[in-house]
Amino acid sequence: MSKNNNDEPIVKIRGLRFAHGARVIFDGVDIDIPRGKITSIMGPSGTGKTTLLKLIGGQLQPTAGSVVVDGEDVNKISRDALFRLRKRMSLLFQTGALFTDLTVFENVAFPLREHTRLPESILRDLVLMKLQAVGLRGARDLLPAELSGGMARRVALARAIALDPMMIMYDEPFTGQDPITVGVIMQLIRMLNDTLGLTSIIVSHDVHELTMICDHMYMISGGKVMGHGTPDDMAHSESGWVRQFMAGLPDGPVPFHYPAPDYADDLLAGA
Amino acid sequence: MMGWLQRLGSTSLSVFERLGRGNLFLLRVLAALPSLVARPGLVIAQLYSVGVLSMMLIVISGLNVGMVLGLQGYNTLVDFGSEESLGQLVALSLVRELGPVVAALLFAGRAGSALTAEIGLMKATEQLSGMEMMAVDPLKRVIAPRFVAGIISMPLLAAMFSAVGVLGGFFVGVGLLGVDSGAFWSQMQSKVDLYDDILNGVIKSVVFGCVAAWIAVFEGYDAVPNTEGVSRATTRTVVHTAFAVLGLDFILTALMFGDE
Amino acid sequence: MMQKRTMEIGVGVFVAAGIAALIMLAMKVSNLAAFTNQQGYEVTARFDNIGGLKERSAVTVAGVRIGRVKSIVFDDKDYEAVVTMNIESQHDRLPADTSASILTAGLLGEQYVALEPGGDEAFLKPGGDIKLTQSAIILEKMVGQFLFDKAAGGDGKKEEGAAP
Structure with missing residues (x-):
């Protein structure tokens, strides 16, 4: 584990603070994403997991702290440099975010057309290779509206790897999918990570699936990192938070009730 | 009283805030325009959905407006025995006012609302965000081509509206009501001035095109990214464009034709 | 594709x-057609009163338009209006003693300059000056004149009647 460059985490987040209006979403978060591994970031709904990915991608500006991706601070570099950096990372949106007016083929070809000047024949081969990797070479002429949710995500995945990035971020890749699709996506994430030498970041709250595929886990709640380690470490964590989340208990350190004034007082106040 | 003042204050603040955001947005779009030189295909594709698909509506409306002008104008002019001036009346009304204004209003309803809805839905479905993460600037790739297509389409559509309207007036006046064909055209040509009337009409339609395209793309880009937000934004596009066009029309008319 | x-x-x-x-x-x-052959020559005429004449009003001979008014300026030495007209170049045989008057098309129509050719052998040169001019007829003046004449005539009749 102590090879010179590969030892350096690909994403280094230090002292990250981010507030949306008056609502503090992150309050001093430190995260290291190791290179070449699958790291998952877990947390209850509404903890700003998607926000975290947007912060890594430089789409949002943190209130304080730094986000360093592959040695570059995404909030300090110029817009051009940020765009160059973004060509090396992909974000897979929860919905897929496919362009609805383009076919599957053109969706996957989009980043290639925008960023390269490849001849049409080479471009076609590249797109078909990417589609083959996600098993949808036969669906190339369909429009996004004709795809199922799982297929749309696979197309989005093919598009995400079109430029051979160094890192893919997955936003809730399993949510709302049937078990077969979940299995397919899990296999794809693992396969792409290992064969293409990628780094993967998965944001999700599907504990079961994550423990099966990821190498490292982070757990965020209430704007702080509650714990991190391998899936094994996490399952046997000392922390009440982590145990509640991993086991899916309804009440515990994460309260069932949204913070509110005393129930009886509240009822009387309306009288 | 205080509540009323507070509402007035908060409304004004939000109006100015929107105006400021709209202007900043316009500057960013203008800065993105040079990148289009390398990719004219993007503009052509938008010209199709903005211009070509509005053409039929504009032509039919123009024909109708021209025919009605011919009929109503004739009924008024014939009382003064000056029905030969029908050509002048139809042409001046269309070229100076109705062409640019009505074409802009129809444009807002047909193309502007579609632009807003399209951009708003792209935002709601994270397509714009996705594009940004693919290191593609949506302002350059999505907004700027639509903005330019709107600006190019508007004067062409307004010219079509006026030209077809004149023909409509001609059909009704000369064909149905028996105005002399030669008098119709010669009266028109002697009183319609290339610079004062036609060119000013074209300038109006260019201004309206800029405003309508700006409002449409801004509302789309600024829409709250959900179903309700997009539907509100679409409505706002039509309403704001109508107000802006009518207000600007008064100002432009006063500047152009006020000193006669 | x-x-x-x-x-x-x-x-x-x-x-x-x-x-x-x-x-x-x-x-x-x-009226683009009117612009296309703007190559012509200019003549000027001085009027005491141009009424409602405007730039680009028509200039006619025998009712046929042969040019347009190019500019109207006020000469503050002679207190006259100087009207510069652009005459189409093919009509270059206007006699030097041509007269100009400002007339109205119809009762309330546009005003225009009507040129009346004289009998001179020489022709008006480009940049030439039309000496004989008749100003616009101002309706208010005419009405005033008419009322004045009417009143004066009425008095005359009364005197006539009283005399015998």
């Missing part, structure tokens, strides 16, 4: 139709 083709054809039709409409407005609806 087929879709792209139809789209491009559609855009081509749209742009062509738009430009055709603009050309039609310029050529057929407006």
